[in-house]
Amino acid sequence: MWNLVDDSGATVWCSQRQSAGKQAINFTFEEPVVVTHIGLLFPHGKDGAVDKSKKRPKMVFVADVGHRVEAKFKDSPDMQFLELTPPAKGRRVVIEFDDAWPGATDDAPLCIAELVLKNKNKELTSEIAQKARGMNTPARKLLHQWHDDLSAPTRTLLFNVDGTFSYRFSPLMDDQKPAKLKGRWSAGGNTLTLEVGGKSFTLQTRLTRVDDADDPHTELALSGDAPHPSMIENFKPAPLLLP
Numbered sequence: 755m756w757n758l759v760d761d762s763g764a765t766v767w768c769s770q771r772q773s774a775g776k777q778a779i780n781f782t783f784e785e786p787v788v789v790t791h792i793g794l795l796f797p798h799g800k801d802g803a804v805d806k807s808k809k810r811p812k813m814v815f816v817a818d819v820g821h822r823v824e825a826k827f828k829d830s831p832d833m834q835f836l837e838l839t840p841p842a843k844g845r846r847v848v849i850e851f852d853d854a855w856p857g858a859t860d861d862a863p864l865c866i867a868e869l870v871l872k873n874k875n876k877e878l879t880s881e882i883a884q885k886a887r888g889m890n891t892p893a894r895k896l897l898h899q900w901h902d903d904l905s906a907p908t909r910t911l912l913f914n915v916d917g918t919f920s921y922r923f924s925p926l927m928d929d930q931k932p933a934k935l936k937g938r939w940s941a942g943g944n945t946l947t948l949e950v951g952g953k954s955f956t957l958q959t960r961l962t963r964v965d966d967a968d969d970p971h972t973e974l975a976l977s978g979d980a981p982h983p984s985m986i987e988n989f990k991p992a993p994l995l996l997p
Contacts, residue, residue, distance in 0.1 A: 755779055758869040760883040766797045768808065768863040777851040777864050778994045781871065782899055784914045787878055789842040792816055792849070793835040793870035794827055804831045806857065808865035813853035817996050818842040822850070829855045833868065846899070847871065848996050885915040893941040895961060900974055900989035909987055913939060919948065923984045933982050950981040957985075 757765035758779065769777045792814065797805040804810065810829060815822040816838055825836045854864050871878045886894055897915060901907035910922045917940070923933040937950035946957045957978040964971050974989040 756883040756886050758866055758883075759879040760887075761868070761880060763795055763798065763867045766865050766867050767869075768865040770863065776995065779849045779869065780899075780992075780994065781847045781849070781879070781882070782912065782914070783845050783847070783878070784916050784918065786843065786845050787847070787871075788873050789816060789838060789847055789871045789878065790874050791835050791837050791870075791872040792825055793833055793868070793872070794866060795833045795868035796829075796831065797865045797867045798831055802831060804829060805865070806855075807862065809854040809857040809862050811851045811853075811864065811866065812855050813851075815850040815852055816842045817848045817850060818844040819846065819996060820844075833870075835870070835872070841873075846996070848994075850995060882915060889915070890942060892943060892959075895972075896939075896941055896946070896959075896974070899992040901992055902987050902989055904990055904993055909984060909989070911985070911989060921982065921985060923982065925984075930984075933984065935981055937981070946976070948981055953981070955979045955981045 755767055758767045794811060794814070796810045797808055799805045811827055814825045814827060816825060821840070823838045823840065823842060825838065827834055827836070849869065851864055869879065886897065896913045898913065900911040902909040908924050908926060912920045917938050919937060919939040921935040925932060935950055937948055939949070940947045941959065944959050946959045948955045948957065957976050957980055960975040962973045962975070964973055971991055976986055976989070980986055
């Protein structure tokens, strides 16, 4: 997805062929933001026209935790900016691709060259790719919001591109105390280092690909020395779509 926000129309993000269900891209910001505009640039062919061998977004929804805003895009080779009314707000913003201009085949992937989110004239996505590409591969694989249970999460672990993380433990049992942690993180190989309150903790990580036909995903298992014992758990990425 970093190809979407690298300020280059030559790089392209594409969905997998024959992808089941709705396609979406998640953005999680370090601090709450207000998104007033969304911009899309479609892939180009050698003649500068739209590459119609791939599908291109026609109907897009920009969603926050409270609502969805509809945006309709033309099949144009130019960068298109649309205003969102009302704006999307919060730390997590989801771009849902609901309908598309047809590609050369029914199973053609949905492709986008550039996606820009703005708060009026301020770009919110321009530095994300640069920061992410500066990370090593193990760190980039952790750049998600993770939960222990997607239906009723008690543990939420968020890794940010600025090197900070946050963790929230909200137990269901009264005999367990809730916890909130913030600090810095780094990853290398199969290890995760967390710095909290001037102390450093090293955990072992294991990422396992789960090829579920309805919901293929990666699971994260943590073990070792944790700043809070509840963090020694298995985690799944937060759902692609907001409820």
